[in-house]
Amino acid sequence: xxxxxxxxxxxxxxxxxxxxxxxxxxxxxxxxxxxxxxxxxxxxxxxxxxxxxxxxxxxxxxxxxxxxxxxxxxxxxxxxxxxxxxxxxxxxxxxxxxxxxxxxxxxxxxxxxxxxxxxxxxxxxxxxxxxxxxxxxxxxxxxxxxxxxxxxxxxxxxxxxxxxxxxxxxxxxxxxxxxxxxxxxxxxxxxx
Numbered sequence: 001x002x003x004x005x006x007x008x009x010x011x012x013x014x015x016x017x018x019x020x021x022x023x024x025x026x027x028x029x030x031x032x033x034x035x036x037x038x039x040x041x042x043x044x045x046x047x048x049x050x051x052x053x054x055x056x057x058x059x060x061x062x063x064x065x066x067x068x069x070x071x072x073x074x075x076x077x078x079x080x081x082x083x084x085x086x087x088x089x090x091x092x093x094x095x096x097x098x099x100x101x102x103x104x105x106x107x108x109x110x111x112x113x114x115x116x117x118x119x120x121x122x123x124x125x126x127x128x129x130x131x132x133x134x135x136x137x138x139x140x141x142x143x144x145x146x147x148x149x150x151x152x153x154x155x156x157x158x159x160x161x162x163x164x165x166x167x168x169x170x171x172x173x174x175x176x177x178x179x180x181x182x183x184x185x186x187x188x189x190x191x192x
Contacts (some may be wrong), residue, residue, distance in 0.1 A: 039189060041140030056123055063127055075106030 034188070037143060037189060039141045039143050040106050042138040044136055044138050046134050058121060058123055073107040073109060076104045078102070078104055143189065147181065
């Protein structure tokens with residue numbers, strides 16, 4: 001299979017590149033074939049957005065109650081008394097029709113209604129800082145490199161260590177095999 005056919009059959013996330021470089025004499029030619037594999041992982045980021053969590057509604061309704069108030073009042077009453085008079089003569093009295101009036105008063109109750117503020121309702125919103133813990137599954141790709149070549153003393157079919165495995169073994173104090181190969185693979189994966 002030639003290089004172009006291999007480049008056409010490459011899997012997603014893999015790219016085969018043929019680097020053309022000039023040699024010291026200025027001739028262009030194929031110098032090295034390079035395989036680039038991208039390793040991808042998901043990162044978890046959390047933020048916030050505003051949404052309506054409800055509302056507060058303050059409604060005034062009118063209710064009618066009957067109240068009783070005691071109001072002291074004053075009024076005048078008329079009494080008529082007839083007293084007999086004996087033996088007096090009427091001097092210059094005329095006999096005829098006449099009319100006399102006397103005003104009589106009383107107090108009447110007058111009701112006045114006026115609005116009076118008795119209470120004030122204050123509704124306020126306060127922002128409260130809180131914290132929530134969210135959990136979400138994230139995916140990450142891991143790369144295993146299997147080298148079936150027999151270069152540098154390795155037997156055919158022996159698997160090379162991944163970069164993560166090599167770092168883990170180094171931390172555990174185990175001896176690292178094929179350190180040059182792993183460093184080279186790391187640089188290729190990082191695009192250097």
